[in-house]
Amino acid sequence: ACGGQQATTDKEPANKTVEMPDTGSLTINPEIEDKEILGTGPFGEQAVSAKTLELTEEDIAKIKEGSYTAALVMHYSGTDYMTAQTDALKASFERMGVEVIAVTDAQFKAEKQVSDIETVTAKKPDIIVSVPVDPVSTAAAYKKAADAGIKLVFMDGTAQGLEPGKDFVSIVSGDNYGNGVEAAEVMAEELDGKGKIGVVFHDADFFVTKQRQTAFEETIKEKYPDIEIVAHGGITGPNDGEKVASAMLTQHQDLDGIFAIWDVPGEGVVSAARTAGRDDLVITTTDLGTNVGLEMASGGTVKGLGAQLPYDQGIAEAILAGYALLDKEAPSYVTTPAVQVTKENLEESWQLVYRQDVPELIQSAIQ
Amino acid sequence: MQSKDSNLNGTVAVGSHTVSRKKTFDWRNYIVYFAFIGVIIYFSVTLHDQGFVSTDNLLNIIRQTAMISLMGLAMTFVISTGEIDLSVGSIAALSSLTAALALQAGYGMIGGVAVGLGTGLLVGLVNGLLLTKLGIPSFLVTLATLGTVGGLAMWITDTAPVPIVDATFNFVFGSGDIGPIPILLIWTIVATIIAHLLLRKTSFGRQTLATGGNESAARFSGVNTQRIKLLVFLGSGFMAGFAGLLYAGRMHAGRFTFGQGDELSVIAAVILGGTSLFGGVGTVIGTVIGSLMIGTINNGLIIMGLDVSQQMMIKGLIIILAVAFGRKAIKR
Amino acid sequence: MQSKDSNLNGTVAVGSHTVSRKKTFDWRNYIVYFAFIGVIIYFSVTLHDQGFVSTDNLLNIIRQTAMISLMGLAMTFVISTGEIDLSVGSIAALSSLTAALALQAGYGMIGGVAVGLGTGLLVGLVNGLLLTKLGIPSFLVTLATLGTVGGLAMWITDTAPVPIVDATFNFVFGSGDIGPIPILLIWTIVATIIAHLLLRKTSFGRQTLATGGNESAARFSGVNTQRIKLLVFLGSGFMAGFAGLLYAGRMHAGRFTFGQGDELSVIAAVILGGTSLFGGVGTVIGTVIGSLMIGTINNGLIIMGLDVSQQMMIKGLIIILAVAFGRKAIKR
Amino acid sequence: MRLEKPMLSMKNISKAFNGITVLDSVDFSVKKGEVHALMGGNGAGKSTLMKILTGVYSADQGEIYIDDQLVEIKNTDDARKNYISMIFQEFSLIPTLTVAQNIFLTREDKTSFGLLNDKECVEKTRKLLQELEVDIDPNELVGNLGVGYWQMTEIAKALSQETKILVMDEPTASLTKKETKILFSFINQLKSKGYAIIYISHRMDEILEICDRITILRDGKHVATEDCKQIDLDMVIQYIVGSSMDKAFEWKEREYATDVAPVLEVKNLSIGSKVQDVNFNLYPGEIVGIAGLMGSGRTETVSAIFGTGPKDSGDINVNGQPVTIKTATDAIKAGLALIPEDRRVQGLVLEHSVKDNVILPILSKMQKGLFIDNKKADKVANDFVKKLNIKTDDIYKTTNLLSGGNQQKIVLAKWLANDPSVLMLDEPTIGVDIGAKTEIVDVVRELADSGKAILVISSELPELLALSDRILVMHEGRIIREMQRREIHTEEELQHAIQGF
Numbered sequence A: 001a002c003g004g005q006q007a008t009t010d011k012e013p014a015n016k017t018v019e020m021p022d023t024g025s026l027t028i029n030p031e032i033e034d035k036e037i038l039g040t041g042p043f044g045e046q047a048v049s050a051k052t053l054e055l056t057e058e059d060i061a062k063i064k065e066g067s068y069t070a071a072l073v074m075h076y077s078g079t080d081y082m083t084a085q086t087d088a089l090k091a092s093f094e095r096m097g098v099e100v101i102a103v104t105d106a107q108f109k110a111e112k113q114v115s116d117i118e119t120v121t122a123k124k125p126d127i128i129v130s131v132p133v134d135p136v137s138t139a140a141a142y143k144k145a146a147d148a149g150i151k152l153v154f155m156d157g158t159a160q161g162l163e164p165g166k167d168f169v170s171i172v173s174g175d176n177y178g179n180g181v182e183a184a185e186v187m188a189e190e191l192d193g194k195g196k197i198g199v200v201f202h203d204a205d206f207f208v209t210k211q212r213q214t215a216f217e218e219t220i221k222e223k224y225p226d227i228e229i230v231a232h233g234g235i236t237g238p239n240d241g242e243k244v245a246s247a248m249l250t251q252h253q254d255l256d257g258i259f260a261i262w263d264v265p266g267e268g269v270v271s272a273a274r275t276a277g278r279d280d281l282v283i284t285t286t287d288l289g290t291n292v293g294l295e296m297a298s299g300g301t302v303k304g305l306g307a308q309l310p311y312d313q314g315i316a317e318a319i320l321a322g323y324a325l326l327d328k329e330a331p332s333y334v335t336t337p338a339v340q341v342t343k344e345n346l347e348e349s350w351q352l353v354y355r356q357d358v359p360e361l362i363q364s365a366i367q
Numbered sequence B, C: 001m002q003s004k005d006s007n008l009n010g011t012v013a014v015g016s017h018t019v020s021r022k023k024t025f026d027w028r029n030y031i032v033y034f035a036f037i038g039v040i041i042y043f044s045v046t047l048h049d050q051g052f053v054s055t056d057n058l059l060n061i062i063r064q065t066a067m068i069s070l071m072g073l074a075m076t077f078v079i080s081t082g083e084i085d086l087s088v089g090s091i092a093a094l095s096s097l098t099a100a101l102a103l104q105a106g107y108g109m110i111g112g113v114a115v116g117l118g119t120g121l122l123v124g125l126v127n128g129l130l131l132t133k134l135g136i137p138s139f140l141v142t143l144a145t146l147g148t149v150g151g152l153a154m155w156i157t158d159t160a161p162v163p164i165v166d167a168t169f170n171f172v173f174g175s176g177d178i179g180p181i182p183i184l185l186i187w188t189i190v191a192t193i194i195a196h197l198l199l200r201k202t203s204f205g206r207q208t209l210a211t212g213g214n215e216s217a218a219r220f221s222g223v224n225t226q227r228i229k230l231l232v233f234l235g236s237g238f239m240a241g242f243a244g245l246l247y248a249g250r251m252h253a254g255r256f257t258f259g260q261g262d263e264l265s266v267i268a269a270v271i272l273g274g275t276s277l278f279g280g281v282g283t284v285i286g287t288v289i290g291s292l293m294i295g296t297i298n299n300g301l302i303i304m305g306l307d308v309s310q311q312m313m314i315k316g317l318i319i320i321l322a323v324a325f326g327r328k329a330i331k332r
Numbered sequence D: 001m002r003l004e005k006p007m008l009s010m011k012n013i014s015k016a017f018n019g020i021t022v023l024d025s026v027d028f029s030v031k032k033g034e035v036h037a038l039m040g041g042n043g044a045g046k047s048t049l050m051k052i053l054t055g056v057y058s059a060d061q062g063e064i065y066i067d068d069q070l071v072e073i074k075n076t077d078d079a080r081k082n083y084i085s086m087i088f089q090e091f092s093l094i095p096t097l098t099v100a101q102n103i104f105l106t107r108e109d110k111t112s113f114g115l116l117n118d119k120e121c122v123e124k125t126r127k128l129l130q131e132l133e134v135d136i137d138p139n140e141l142v143g144n145l146g147v148g149y150w151q152m153t154e155i156a157k158a159l160s161q162e163t164k165i166l167v168m169d170e171p172t173a174s175l176t177k178k179e180t181k182i183l184f185s186f187i188n189q190l191k192s193k194g195y196a197i198i199y200i201s202h203r204m205d206e207i208l209e210i211c212d213r214i215t216i217l218r219d220g221k222h223v224a225t226e227d228c229k230q231i232d233l234d235m236v237i238q239y240i241v242g243s244s245m246d247k248a249f250e251w252k253e254r255e256y257a258t259d260v261a262p263v264l265e266v267k268n269l270s271i272g273s274k275v276q277d278v279n280f281n282l283y284p285g286e287i288v289g290i291a292g293l294m295g296s297g298r299t300e301t302v303s304a305i306f307g308t309g310p311k312d313s314g315d316i317n318v319n320g321q322p323v324t325i326k327t328a329t330d331a332i333k334a335g336l337a338l339i340p341e342d343r344r345v346q347g348l349v350l351e352h353s354v355k356d357n358v359i360l361p362i363l364s365k366m367q368k369g370l371f372i373d374n375k376k377a378d379k380v381a382n383d384f385v386k387k388l389n390i391k392t393d394d395i396y397k398t399t400n401l402l403s404g405g406n407q408q409k410i411v412l413a414k415w416l417a418n419d420p421s422v423l424m425l426d427e428p429t430i431g432v433d434i435g436a437k438t439e440i441v442d443v444v445r446e447l448a449d450s451g452k453a454i455l456v457i458s459s460e461l462p463e464l465l466a467l468s469d470r471i472l473v474m475h476e477g478r479i480i481r482e483m484q485r486r487e488i489h490t491e492e493e494l495q496h497a498i499q500g501f
């Protein structure tokens, strides 16, 4: 598992691995602001803030004795968000003396994920941290793993029919709903509460992106009646943003803003706006990626976004796994708040999200 | 038209002329066995203490490759005629959904199976007719159905999965074990035997190979090549539909992504097995071994604990090395 | 080996004898023009009030298809030799990243371009050598590099994108317009002219087609078919690298997803254009039209406001209809 | 027999391709138990007429009667139903299947389970091949066979099926005398069984030996139908060519220097058991023939020299210098040229035009700057079309649409255009008509006169005797004799030597 990490260290500064303190108790970043969590868990339960989680030195020492192993079964691994989360998991587990024995990427395919779960199970890990691609079709495989005594920690969603506390430890999620709301708020502010906008949405039955879209649209409709959503364009992959946004701009010459469902298609929207000569377009999105960060910093079309705290989510997941190993009772739904990021608070937000300084490139662009 | 070349001097493109008068030994038919053995040995040695060689894990590999193997069997026929079917993955997805919907609507297990297989047959029929009646190259025809059928699968439930609660269905099509033996293994074995006999021991198989070997010569010899092509596409659709049922049974649901992108894996298994992309030469057993080999590599690399990017890089290297090793082994 | 078919009764698969006496008139070379015109007319009529026919939109289509077109040009040569290159999308991704990293490291625009193109050439060289020296089928070789290079692109920055701030680079490779004319259009035109001349007017082009038409006859005629194959794979790698630069310049960044999955679109454009998957017959202009046609359909369907699922369904139908219509139009 | 009604008659048959008439109201009939020769120059329409009979093409006009019944033959199935079968000039074998599988394709024996009984087919094939006295393994892939064996397989396939009318389109083109003899004895058996046999050939001597009647086509028109007993060779040739041929097909003693250094020296060439310790020299201006039975190793010898076939040991010197030849490209650089025996596989890119085929080996000479000089290329192609009298609509016609003989002429044109210093021809006149043969002989002599060294392999002894200054006889992979042409007085002498006596 160190290969990947080593690789990151000598690469781009933006992805430098964060040093995890090797003494003291393990918690997420205490500086995270306490915010009301807008989304609720899959069972409608109220979320518990990740800030309440803690593993003390004694806890960690105890865990270390067990020389446990963990596997990370991801739905997709190609985003800054997932990279940060994986890094945090690996670092926290290292601190806890838990060996990460496998990392998989299902490429958004449920059937591949089921195979991955089976394969990983052959290595008999004590913990699986996983993002289910689909709550329905992966359920049986998770159930099997749970029945084999593996402690499951979910991120961003669960599988149908699994019970917290019994089949899995808990779910850690960013506040996806809150993310959509933040993006809507920035949009509304930039447009002074009125105008015509478009939405580039993820055309798939995926819990996380659906929530963000719903949040964005509900906020606009309920709070800002003068903003009209005049266009919808669906994408299925990260490369589709440009085509969809270009067509939107062709059809609606008077469009004032576009919300992109996450940062990568958002980059396509930026490119489309550039091509159409629409420097005045307001683009908001979710997830703080390098490129949208740079665009925001240099005063480009991206005005703001709702960001999650992937690094702290990763730590929270590791801590929860620790709870399970120690037989400590764990809350079933744990979240971290959504952060509104604009050019003004970009530097601080970057610190918060990635636990490291904003890359030089962005830093110089801010000035 | 590489094959023309190899036909005539019984060698691969490399240009060495190993024309033998003995039972033409064609490397393509055997490489995959050596390569597969090599891969197995390699992982058994390096991963012996990490559960790779456990029965459970080996059975897992078979479970995970069953759908690719089954679609590969039919694809062997398609490619043997010199055509290609890119739509199999989409068909599997659509069939998993139509079957699940039929089950949900209360048509029972037989109904669900019939609807799922019927879906596959129907798409296969459309492919076959567009190819034979309009003469549009199969690459284009099936690329179009890949999209159309894939879109249909997304659209039919608006990308939502359809759960399947019928326990018998789930048992028979994918999830069950008979004693220690997964039902998917049984399906794979049965289908392989049938396909092997069909290709090697029946007129249909012979005529399939003849059609791919030289279509007009086959026609002059009384082979109804258009009928053969229609049939192989029907077969491919049917097996893709069947794979859809197995996905559904294994996942207890139908979903639009099941099988998505499988076409490349299926074709890779077939080519790796030794079937020529130019038609005329096909081997069913090779295809299954090819499929198992890809599945084993996927499995072994995950167990090795590599990152996803590393898995991707190394998988490519292993395939090349394994094929090169297989060729060496054959040449002795 | 479909082509052998034509040996004996001088016809395409359909069986009608539409062979004309003028400079070998092959339906495959012309269908795409009629089909393209049909598609344009259809969208112009149905979407005339929705901006489809605006200059901006038409230029957008060209911008969006430029990378596919450019990779298609080189792929036309590859497929003309009867081989296939599945690795182009991955190469584009890796090149976009290596170029971006070189720019970031301060090697300047020339450095970035050299590194990007060099990446493409290197992968092309590896493909070509594995094919010609080891004799592994190109489908397998390039499927392996598709994975390996794709994995490398993920690994090199751990999936992080690399922003490009060099304004000249971004202008020249993708984002710039000279007057009203997008630079991508200029690249497309220049590359098309060169590729067309190369295929039609030079010995290299003739030897490429001969290699695909009958490798062994070409070899007997003194064509160094191995060298030709190596060269077409080098060319394909180079153009994929170039497409990577264009992706980078257009998006102001390098990223491992750029070009992912493009291989199918590229091959589709080539086949749609009239190049035979069996080799020996190739048309560069057809490829570009094929690529524009796919781009136009994508664009038109999005403007129509359809769901992704509907877009997928209808896109498949349109391709089939357009090809069928094109064939009718040619038959008169 | 005379009074018997014809078993098959084709009346008033016309056919045009793209507006160009290929058959013009042709009448043709065959009787039961008759061998009927169909003759005519290359491109006269013989194959087309037979393809109409077998349902490959449909006629634009005309009727077909079998046993006085009007029949419609729209496809190959209809032909089969009427018990018509054909040995195609361009062959109808599947290269990726074995000999036995090909022979019994669609007519395989079945086991009691309904599965293919390949063993039975192999046994039957073995017997059949034994009767035909050819040494082919029934389990060999057809794609691995040389043309001669390919042709024998095709013949075996035709003979194995139940037919009434058997069309043979140049069945002996690639056969040596021995195989031809065996085939003829078979034809006589079939005749006595009441088969009607249509026999197309350009080999004059065969016609009078085997045929009962003869029909001659010229430029798609019926010229004559005669009883073979009433006609002689000169008349036949006159019908075919349209005028009397003054130039006879005979040897002329040629002058060339023998005291100079050889252009090509082949030393101790061995290829497995097929070619053993072959040595010979070629001198500038000399024409050397190689005679031998099928499988005697002639093709393998020249392939090895040219770098397109395997070679275990042996050295090659060109103009006194040792050369390493690994590929055809090396050979061409060294000034060699080989006209290969199998035009479909080694000779032509069938889906490319006449012009593109002709210029393929000489592309480097067609350069103008970066590009191919199309004017020059057109001129070269047109010149050869004229020189070899190639019947094609124009130089842009796709080669697979040309008649068999005309395709063969293109293979010749390709290499003559290259102007090599050593020219090797492996069965150069397969399927070429009598008129063109003499022209080819002239061209070859002309080349030799200009100082080139020429090596000819031919199974047609008259042709070999007409051309060669010196003849090497190969037998089972060895050169067993070397004869000066003038020492050979009759064809029989040479025939005797070939048999290994």
Ligand SMILES: Nc1ncnc2c1ncn2[C@@H]1O[C@H](COP(=O)(O)OP(=O)(O)OP(=O)(O)O)[C@@H](O)[C@H]1O
Pocket (backbone or CB within 6 Å): C009, C010, C017, C019, D017, D018, D022, D040, D041, D042, D043, D044, D045, D046, D047, D048, D049, D089, D391, D392, D401, D402, D403, D404, D405, D406, D431, D433
């Ligand atoms: N499918 C076709 N399209 C166009 N022209 C054709 C086609 N088939 C045959 N021809 C032309 O018809 C003419 C007669 O050809 P055919 O093959 O019948 O000649 P042939 O008498 O058998 O000659 P050969 O002795 O050389 O075999 C030739 O000029 C040939 O080019």
Ligand SMILES: Nc1ncnc2c1ncn2[C@@H]1O[C@H](COP(=O)(O)OP(=O)(O)OP(=O)(O)O)[C@@H](O)[C@H]1O
Pocket (backbone or CB within 6 Å): B019, B021, D135, D136, D137, D140, D144, D145, D146, D147, D148, D149, D174, D176, D274, D292, D293, D294, D295, D296, D297, D298, D299, D300, D301, D341, D459
């Ligand atoms: N008995 C056989 N079975 C299968 N293939 C054979 C046999 N004999 C020869 N061949 C193949 O046929 C081709 C020609 O054979 P070879 O060079 O030995 O004959 P040749 O003397 O040129 O006679 P010809 O050309 O008249 O057949 C070669 O490719 C050879 O491998």
Ligand SMILES: [Mg+2]
Pocket (backbone or CB within 6 Å): D046, D047, D048, D089, D169, D403, D404, D405
């Ligand atoms: Mg003929």
Ligand SMILES: [Mg+2]
Pocket (backbone or CB within 6 Å): D146, D298, D299, D300, D341, D426
């Ligand atoms: Mg020979």
